[in-house]
Amino acid sequence: MSDEINEKGAAQVKEGKTAPKDWNLQDVLPKNPEPWYKQRHLLLLNLAMVVPALSSTTNGYDGSMLNGLQSMNQWQDYFGHPTGTRLGSLGNGTIFGQILALPIVPWLCDHTGRRFPIFLGSALLVIGAILQAAAQNYGMFLASRMIIGFGGLIAVEPSPLLISELAYPTHRAVITAYYNNLWYLGAILAAWVTYGTYFMGPSNSWSWRIPSLLQGFMPLLQVLFVYLLPESPRYLILKGRHDEARKVLVKHHAGGDESSPLVEFEMKEITLQIEESQNSSGTGYGEFLKTKGNRHRLFLIIVVPAMMQISGNGLISYYLHLILDSIGYTSAPAQLRINGGLMVYSFGISVILASFVEIAGRRRLFLISTVGMMCSFIIWTILSAINEQRAFKDTSLGAGVITMIFIFNLFYNMGLNGPPWLYVCEILPTHLRAKGVNIMQLSATCVLIFNGYANPVAMEAISWKYYIVYCCVLAVEIVLVYFFFPETKGRSLEEVAFIFDGDKAFGENHSTEAIATKEIEA
Missing domain, CATH: 1.10.286 (GTP Cyclohydrolase I; Chain A, domain 1)
Known part of the structure; x- marks a missing residue:
């Protein structure tokens, strides 16, 4: 963009011309040759984004910690080796708490801002972590996980909203995509903490109490620092x-x-x-049914989180030990090492892949991701079947399954880890964003409940045959992405409205001209 055009665009904005046809973000961006990390205000702003992103880290810690605890003899002995629905209830303990929080969170976001819910939810998470570490029986452990789920949802929903609404315009897409990648940072910490505490002794309950207590560390940081950030x-x-x-x-x-x-x-x-x-339009939930654009948004904010949870990743996140048992890897230290290595690997590739959301586009990443997951899951299923038929004597087949798990995670992180939160936040208008994210959480919660009860029961009953269900689910996801997911890259948070609302996005008199202008500029 030439200096002449930049100066013209800046002059138009200063003169108060408010028609979208006169606007272009590139025209008004500061002409500063220094990279963002050498500009103090942008460096501090981007570093501050870590605080709300820690909500995702806490979620990742929870999933990986429960995986690690299930591989611990100390935890299994203390709680009577829970299986089936009893184990599923522990996995779903946080979900029960989230259900209780669902009606509250959008009201908090719409009436108190984005920061206060993060503060409140994080404080509850700290309390829940303390109670979890002090659990004396199955019921107390389950109750503490419900408190963690309740506080967790209150902190999680406003976090990506604050990031996407506060980020610098040209950084918004990548930074918002990074949000969910920090899930793996928490998962890494939990995986290796549980690996280390496992060796504290066969009857030492602190082997599982320490990881449980440390779950409150990231929320504590949020309690201390969230009010250092400005409001959205x-x-x-x-x-x-x-x-x-x-x-x-x-x-x-x-x-x-x-x-x-x-x-x-x-x-x-x-x-x-x-x-x-x-x-x-109004601001109630009924607005999602009143226009074609909002109905399309509603479809996407229900389908996207469902895809995040029901694509087979739930097996790895919460029941990796059952998968490893099914292919003959039953040693607790071996399972803990595999879990820890998988988390480190996933964190690295998720950060790298999230950097391409503006280059490759959201839709393309969704498509490559779903196709890649389906192909790797099919191979994973075949290898598991052969391995069982050979009574787990062929170690190369077990290694092949583990390889497919790593490849599956590569494709999952490409499209269903970073891009979904970015995609959902940017397709929703500001006045419906909090309620839309709440619907997203409700959709995810429903699928998580299914995962929590169906996965352990099905894995114990039919083992690898259960993978066929996920192969079919992934095939359906490919079709949905191809036909119903529009591309949103290259637009500001407000300009995405043109895709869904057409001539009504900025008013009847402006939007057609704006769209034409965007096409010419592209």
């Missing part, structure tokens, strides 16, 4: 607090430059989109 400028504008929103944008996006064209551009674009959305 989009939430502030939604509440009519324009001056506060402008101060946030000036400080964190413009480095203190009060006359920044970028700030003027963002203020006008966000305000116009929110006002138009509020004029054309």
Whole structure:
């Protein structure tokens, strides 16, 4: 983009021209040759994003910790070797708590902002972790996990909202995609903590109490530091607090430059989109059924989280020890090492792959991911079947299954780890974003309940044959992505509305011209 065009775009914004046809983000971006990490305000802003992202880290810690505990003889002996629905209840303990939190979270996000729910949920998580570590019986352990689930959901829902609504415009896509990748950071910590504490002694309950207590560490950091972040400028504008929103944008996006064209551009674009959305619709859940665009959004925010949980990854996340048992890897230290190695591997590739969301696009990543998962799952199923027929005597077949698990995780992380939270947050308008994310969580919760009870029972009953179900599910997912997932890359958080709302995105008089302008610029 030439300097002449940049100066013209900046002048148009300063003159107060508010028609979308006159706007172009590239025209008003500061012409600073220094990379973002050498600009103090952007470096501090991006580092601050770690605080809300720790909600994802806590989730990852929980899944990996429960995997590790199930491989511990100390934990198994203490709680009477739970199996079937009894084991499923522990896996679903956090889900029960999340169900109780579902009606509360969107109200908190819409009426108190994005930061307070993170603070409240994290405080409850700390309490739950303490009770979990102090559990004296099965019932107390289950109750503590319900508290963890309740607080966890309250902290999780506003976290990606704050990231996507506060991030610098050109960093938003990648940073939001990184959010769910930090799930693996928590998983790595839990995997190797449980591996280390396993060797504390065959009857030492601290071998599982220490990992349980450490689950409260990341939430404690959020309690201490979340109020060092500013409130979401989009939430502030939604509440009519324009001056506060402008101060946030000036400080964190413009480095203190009060006359920044970028700030003027963002203020006008966000305000116009929110006002138009509020004029054309309300803010209740019923709005998702009133227009074709909102019905499409509703379909996606139900399907995307379901895909995140029902693509076979639930087996690895919570019941890896059952998979390893089924292929003859029954040694607790061996299982713990495999779990720890898988988490380190997944974290590395997920961070790398999330960096390509703007280059490859969301839809393409979803497609490659689902096709790759289905192919690796088919091979995984075949190798497991042959391995069982040969009474687990052929170690190469077991190694082949483990290889397929790693390859499956590669494709899962490509499309169903980082991109989903980014995709859901950007397809929702600001005034419906909190409720939309709540619907996303409800969809995920329903699938997690299924996973929690069906997976351990089915794995014990039919072993590898259960994998065929997931092969079929993945085939359906490929079809859904191909026909119903639109591409959203290259647009601001507000401009994505054009894909779903067409001429009504910014009002009847502007949107057609805006779309034409975007096409010419592309």
